[in-house]
Amino acid sequence: MSYEQIWAPWRLAYIERAGKEAHDTQPGMTMAPGADASCFLCQGVSDSDQRGRHVLERSPHAITLLNRYPYNNGHLLVAPQRHCARLDQLTCEEQLDLSQTITKMVNLLTAVLRPEGFNLGLNLGAAGGAGLPGHLHWHIVPRWSGDTNFMLTTASTRVIPQALDSLWEALTAALQKRS
DSSP states (O other): OOOOOOOOOOHHHHHHHSSOOSSSOOTTTTOOOTTTTTTTTHHHHHHSSSHHHHEEOOSSEEOOOOOOOOOTTTTTEEEEEEOOOGGSSOHHHHHHHHHHHHHHHHHHHHHOOOSSSEEEEEEOOOGGGGSSTTTTTTEEEEEEETTOOOHHHHSSSSOOOOOOHHHHHHHHHHHHOOO
């Protein structure tokens, strides 16, 4: 019997950094007022290195970035630029911008990746499954019929077919064409 090898080198960073901050602040980075320097979303808001942080877009009140440890190809995070943990802390302007950004990103992913559906979600608080309970963020997960396979059930492993840098390039190019 022959075996096919699955190569996912980006997972090594996740394994090696388990329990540690995935992205440290850069020397001289100026954090936004009220930001948490240990929060990767706040770092994404404050850092000008969009590609390095996999930031797709910043709107007046929201930031969109690739999930570095995706459930599926194209998994995005949409968060308020301001560090806040509760829905009732959002202003009306922030709520509207976040909602419009989520809609825009679903449309972008539909055009670029052609998924057959989506999972959209927000986990509130650590008990609700939030990996970063101090900063609200919505997950946009593209789905295709049959996108679950034996790897998930037998090895607790997901296979993501596209590198984050390649996905970032495709999505940012599509965003630029739409501007």
